[in-house]
Amino acid sequence: MSVLLNRKLGRVGLGMLGLDVHTKGIRTLSTRLGDYGCEVAFLGEHLTVRELVRQARERDVDLIGISFSSGAYVDHCRDVVAEMRAQRMDVPLMIGGLVHQDDHDALKALGVEGIFGSGSTIDDIIAFIEKVTLDRVLRRAETTKEDGGRAAG
């Protein structure tokens, strides 16, 4: 565990959209990421796409994660990606839930970088977070050093 805690992990914004009510997964993940020293900004449940992206921006997250139980996740992801562009939110997007293999290509084409369906482990997710947020983590560390730590937190 101590090795893991030394990893450089970005701040992860986790949330759910609209009518989705299966909150078990996202809440469990948010505590479990904490076990590995990862900072989670819990963006909320039943959010509109606009609200989710706005929250993610305000809380300066390095990665957005959305959990779906809705079978219409491809359509919802399309809306999220469009809204991220509109709000100039340039961070990676990962999703979780019951994601069918046949949809992986469509999701990747939309720009969803991480897909964590059933059988994904916390270790897979941590490795992904480390990989895709490293640049932003290092950049933030630089900025913090330059302005004497005022921007920290």
Add this chain to the structure above:
Amino acid sequence: MTAKDIEGEASASASGNGGDDMLHEKLTTIALSRTKTWGNIETKNHYTPEDVSDSDDIKGGPGEYPFTRGAFPQMYRSRMWSMREIVGYGAPEDTRRGLGVAIENGASGLNVVDDVPTKWAVDPDHPMFRNDVGIEGVSIPTLRDCERLMEGIDLSKIDLAWHSISLVYPLTVAVHKKRGQLLDSLLGSHMPDYFHQVISGWGSKLVPSNMALRMSAGCLEYSAANTPLWALGLPQAYDVRERGVSPAGEIAVGMAIVNTCLDDIARRGTSVDQIAPRMAWVSTSDVDFFEEVAKFRALRRIWARTMKERFGATNERSMRLRIACHTAGKSLVYQQPLNNITRAALQTFAAICGGVQSVETCTYDEPICIPTKEAKELALRTQQILAHEIGAARVADPLGGSYYVEALTDAVEKEALALLAEIEKRGLVEAIESGWLEGEMDKFNVQYDRELHDKERLVVGLNAFTNPDEKPFARFEPMKASIQNHVERFVQFRGQRDMATVTSAMQHLHRVTREGGNPYPAMIDAFIADATISEVWGTLRQGFGHAYDAFDVYTSPFGLSEN
């Protein structure tokens, strides 16, 4: 790597790459992975007569107070459990066709599930949720759609169970009333448990907690007085379990909901004997066979005592709990999905050994997609095999008297009562509003997940005995064209209504709710006046002091206000 392969390979590969995993898998094939139940009750190697309490509870037979051994004296000899098949997708006409197929296959009861927007009481053209219309259930935004769904179905003859809450009851009553049939002939059931919605993921977004009690209690009151053959699934403990509690926790949270509603109804002057006989417990059956059997037995006992001792019931039908069971969706595994047939079959067997009155067996493909036709047929056949070949229906309470099952029944009961006392010390509404209850559920889930990760719990195909070469399964394809037509028809219909009639019905509903009256009669009349689900729910919300649209897209078209 399968279990079989390990036999020959473990010693060779234990020192190679991934050796630890391999060794672990080898051990899991020869060693017991866990001595606690899945609900965390520690078990012993074996049980003896000393482990069984000497109470009178188990000396009587089924059908005798406190009903540990079953609700009815003859159990499945007098009436087989209802074998239900769940149907619901697309436009109302699509689901109507599905119901016809289920009847042909020999389903003795029908379960209808509505889509997510209908569950949220949101019209199908709401801009935020257009993608979800008709996907995970059937879309029923108006009385006209409910009529299409029930075309040719006599609601005084066919028992249609709604796996739903928000507005399906007033919609169904409205159909029956509009057909000119007497309300006291209406068969069917639904789950008017608004509390459970608040704690199982809907949050106060859909049902602010001041609405939850009034909507549940109002439904029980109205139904007991007007539709006495209609069964009321309260508590909806299935979703509570799926959200994250143990079997004992299911009893505790469910009883807290029941007690809170019955306390309120008693204060308003209706006796428990007018309500309780119409109630049924909506339960689950998860993977731990013996623990689930013990749960059903402990549950009936706790219910009976509560009705008699706490609420002063004198009618035996109030004390005799009927249980509707759906096997556990969350126990199903995406990987190697055919294994889910085995899981669901044994869960169904546990429910029967536990003496439930109806079962809806999950389809094996539930983690992958909306159930396919083949998977639905298999689920129903599973029940028919249990009933007619396995002998599951033959003898009531077949595990009664087993030292283990009796001891486990006592253990589940004890834990449930302790947790119930803790919830009631806080008060259910406070336990919900403070976030404490959901916090406890989150803790349960996190612990569970850690144990899966550390292999203290093994799930075949998920964290043990996995198969990396697995091929993805085919899935059900939503009926996009028919859904599109349905939404267009809805929008056109809404624009052509007699708005004076709708507005007057809405004003009446708003006024009644404001004045603290029971809103159900006004809701039913509003549907007959062709109001939509968004309009009825929005106006109710305003009556309780909340914004018309929970998602802040629409405002009331009737000039009504929440202030």
